[in-house]
Amino acid sequence: MEITLVSLVNTEEKLIASFAKICRSKDNLEKIYNEMTDKDCERLIKNIIDDNHLSLFEHTVFTFFIKDISRVATHQLIRHRIASYTQLSERYTNVNNFCILESMSNNEEVKKQLQIFYNGVVNFAKELEEKGLSKQQIRYIYPQSSASNILVTMNLRSMFNFLSLRLAKDADEEIKSIAKIFYNAIKVVMPITMKYWSEKNNIVVEENTDSEK
């Protein structure tokens, strides 16, 4: 799996702190922003999180592209409705790549058997294509481990919900690793926000491993 942060909008924390001040000041945004000190910025971000004034984070939006994610994980991901998605279609492409969990690939015997199974799926798909079946029909034979690509755009408030659910102890391995990569990417650009949000929600996330970088 490969995750790329494609774009980010309104991630500057001084800007978010200025948005918060609009609620209490009649000044225009430019003046509020220009007068905002680093100390005020941190205090305001902390207050926003402490007070659950989370709609402010709806102005902050991230787009990630995830390559070689399983259909298991894309199904879990798209259950998060407050986001936008664009996914590779199996109506127009063949599946010839499958995702094996790290925890499964450690077992050489299982890995070998899976390879035989996946080769069988690919060969069966070819046979069906030769018999004149369309890709739209053939996709019904593919397992949930089929590799897919998906583009996801999510605002930070919805991302907080995603992260708290998918970083949890009982979350599935693949979606958890996606949540971890999202979290660490966001922390780089919004360190104050992620610090106070994580503290409030008792979230502790390790740095990405080499394979996740």
Ligand SMILES: Cc1cc2nc3c(=O)[nH]c(=O)nc-3n(C[C@H](O)[C@H](O)[C@H](O)COP(=O)(O)OP(=O)(O)OC[C@H]3O[C@@H](n4cnc5c(N)ncnc54)[C@H](O)[C@@H]3O)c2cc1C
């Ligand atoms: C560990 C785990 C196990 C799971 N197991 C299952 C399972 O077995 N079966 C299953 O079907 N799903 C399962 N889910 C999926 C889960 O039920 C949610 O669909 C998914 O986590 C998306 O969360 P969400 O609805 O909060 O997110 P979003 O859809 O992004 O919604 C964000 C928030 O907006 C609000 N919201 C959105 N839509 C509505 C609405 N229609 N009405 C009221 N409020 C709304 C809610 O406050 C919601 O939390 C599981 C999730 C986790 C994390």
